[in-house]
Amino acid sequence: MANNIEVKELLEAGVHFGHMTRKWDPNMAPYIYMERNGIHIINLYKTAAKIEEANSALKKIAASGRKILFVATKKQAKDIVAEKAGAANMPYITERWPGGMLTNFVTIRKAVKKMASIDRMKKDGTFNTLSKKERLQVDRLRAKLEKNLGSISDMTRLPGALFVVDIKREHIAIKEAQKLNIPIFAMVDTNSDPRQVDYVIPANDDASKSIDKVLSSVTAAISEGLSDRKAERDAKKSEDAAAKEAPKAAEATTETTTEEK
Template identity: 85%
Template sequence: MAKVEVKQLLEAGVHFGHLTRKWNPNMAPYIYMERNGIHVINLYKTVAKMDEANEALSKIAASGRKILFVATKKQAKDIVAEKASNVNMPYITERWPGGMLTNFVTIRKAVKKMASIDRMKKDGTFNTLSKKERLQVDRLRAKLEKNLGSISEMTRLPGALFIVDTMREHIAVKEAQKLNIPIFAMVDTNSDPRDVDYLIPSNDDASKSIDIIMTQVTDAVAEGLAERKSEKSEATEGKKEKAPKKKETLDKPEPTPAKVDTKPTPVVDKVPNVTVDVEATKEAVKEDKKADSADSDDLTKIEGVGPKAAEALSNGGLNTFAKVAKADADKMKEILTEASSRMAHLDPTSWPKQAKMAADGKWDELKEWQDSVKGGVE
């Protein structure tokens, strides 16, 4: 992924903020100066924050979670729809349906309704309806396609939200905060950066500015998807290579027994002095810790566990599905609350149940369960 330069952002007008009288004081650290009654954004901080956001988005994409892009303003909707569809990610560009995240089960029912209408048209049931009924069904199908067609492939809650203009999409922000879903956003000088986990200070009104930021973001997502694809191909190749090796060991003749030395072993009179190498011991402990982190599971596959919650659980010793399955919900609640007060509202009651299914490899059963519940809460 080619890193964007400050000059490119300057040419795209990313530095233009809002009028000084409309500013949010919390954006002061990201404002460079004021000129002609307009705030100018510090583009060096924009580049730094963009790199941070892109790294996090790439990791989420590599983990297999979906990233939902939200932009309903006129100058952003076409750009976001194009860029998000290029990386096969869901997006909302018409209207944010209330309860899109907090009442996800009902939204999924509406999407399934769209699929059932398509089946009616294929099997001929649609033709048996009266002209008026066919017209009503067609109108319903068109309405559902307009509002929810872009999220038809999103069968579970997204791993993150990317929002253009948090002031306009304040309902989406509130729903994501309630479910502890990480929020990435283009934040202008009139918005509150405290509502966002990963902000990119930038002009969220100009189409050129939105285009250049979205290009960088979707490139990072594409990089994460490519990394996931390569890991899968390496895993399948590794399995293929291991299979013939087992066959070879079966074909080998049995080794001849070695001659047994009947000579008596000498008795050691004195135990030799053993010196402990402290530095070598420390290195061994470090290696063990590295091995533990390598053996950890992707806990974000549990519904309700975001990247920050997964990190907190791993730091608390619950870094695998098997450990979470045996853990007590109250203990997990304590770990999350100690890590961050923002995670105090999380309900880990169903996490051991989900982790047990994941540990047993029952992914289809886990997916079916996650689709049937509301935000991972039964």
């Protein structure tokens, strides 16, 4: 894979800094290298290996045409996730997690469709027939829906995977994904239980530099998967076009031979 990650890069981004030792989760022990000044230090060789493992799986999911939903509502991660996931054309939640986002997906889709219907009202002129008060109410509703669900408007079915920054904070999203057997990828710090996640990336989930470094690698792998999918589809289109042209070419050759005789 082109986006191999170096341990040195992870070190420079501060990915190795865990939480204070008294706040640790013992299940993170396999990923901890040592304790320094009361803080756990994450083993970056294991982090690098886990990033590679996650990237390989995410690339396959993206190549299959399924969406990966990114979830990060903490201040340090919001803008980074919005930028990286948006650039990779993947849905994301950076505001409050809407309860039932996955387990009651039909209702969430209705809210997204409501947003689309308001947009249609504005295009066809129906919006202008409303009273000033009604227009104000509709505008407020549209703004609220855009803030909470605008980033998932293209997600027409349940995602193929969830990528979470800080599983303790996003525990509701984790529970919903578990109920539906949706694979969970996550940055897991030393204060969290990695057993809740299918693909663990042991990393500092509090520092923006650390989050940016991991997300850059992950989204690059997803973009690679999308490129592979596009190349495969383009190749199939070319094959289909060639297959359609073949009988015509054969027919033309037959006609020419007949005329010559």
